[in-house]
């Protein structure tokens with residue numbers, strides 16, 4: 291496998307909007323976690339073809355792992371996938387929360403092999419961060435970026451959330467400008483969604499906050515495109531923008547339909563034909579491995595139709611686009627006339643206005659494809 295994802299499920303508390311598979315813990319059970327992942331690694335290592343290209347530690351909050359636990363994991367993963375110490379071309383990303391980044395932790399991460407950090411900034415407004423139940427304040431984001439750079443980690447991505455409820459009066463343009471002023475290599479922007487069983491869903495159901503509306507979403511999404519383009523960033527995927535070609539190699543592998551292996555609770559794997567996912571709950575995952583059982587919960591083999599739908603969806607969500615010759619030309623040219631797509635070099639690529647309608651356009655395309 292050339293691409294490996296490791297899910298670190300622990301968080302200190304749950305953010306107001308988050309429905310991820312996490313385990314909220316005051317004390318991170320690092321020793322038990324490392325033991326369980328190494329047991330899972332022993333089960334999958336034989337399927338490795340030895341050409342690891344990217345390793346991504348996501349969560350949860352991977353930056354909560356103590357440095358020695360992180361080092362053990364990264365060393366074991368590199369060994370399992372035959373990465374020699376001299377190879378420095380493997381993209382190793384760690385998701386981190388700003389409050390966990392200190393000069394010491396950043397140096398330890400760099401020494402352990404991390405060369406890219408995705409920082410959960412979310413906003414530069416302290417009031418908004420509090421509403422989100424984030425433990426950091428805005429000043430901490432700049433401190434984190436500087437500490438990472440001083441430790442030799444320049445490949446930094448910032449996550450921001452947009453389309454917040456109107457009553458928060460969040461100044462999205464200001465947040466974009468402050469993000470740009472830190473010159474991160476990469477930015478990921480996510481529209482707020484109200485997921486079931488989150489504090490946000492409860493606030494909405496009792497009328498304490500409003501559901502963000504589509505107009506606000508569209509307005510802020512388009513503003514981000516304009517603002518970030520002016521700062522030298524290019525969107526290469528519906529939610530991701532990079533400057534100077536610093537695309538996420540790991541996420542790009544997902545979007546181009548390549549195989550990957552996922553380790554840890556709730557992690558997904560894909561071998562080009564079938565998708566598998568691990569049991570989501572941390573304790574159940576740990577118990578399965580301790581008993582010598584596989585933590586895989588389920589798997590689905592994609593039908594030809596599903597594969598076609600997925601191929602179209604992945605290509606259209608990125609700047610790869612779809613081949614003009616693969617679909618009825620009149621429909622694609624209608625998208626161009628509506629301002630939702632452009633055509634160049636035989637490929638149709640969505641514009642920001644098109645990305646706002648991604649799901650509908652993919653549905654349109656695949657329904658048509660079935661009739662050609």
Ligand code: SF4
Pocket residue numbers: 300301303304305308309310312349350351387410
């Ligand atoms: S830190 Fe991330 S994973 Fe953890 S609760 Fe917040 S949004 Fe969810």
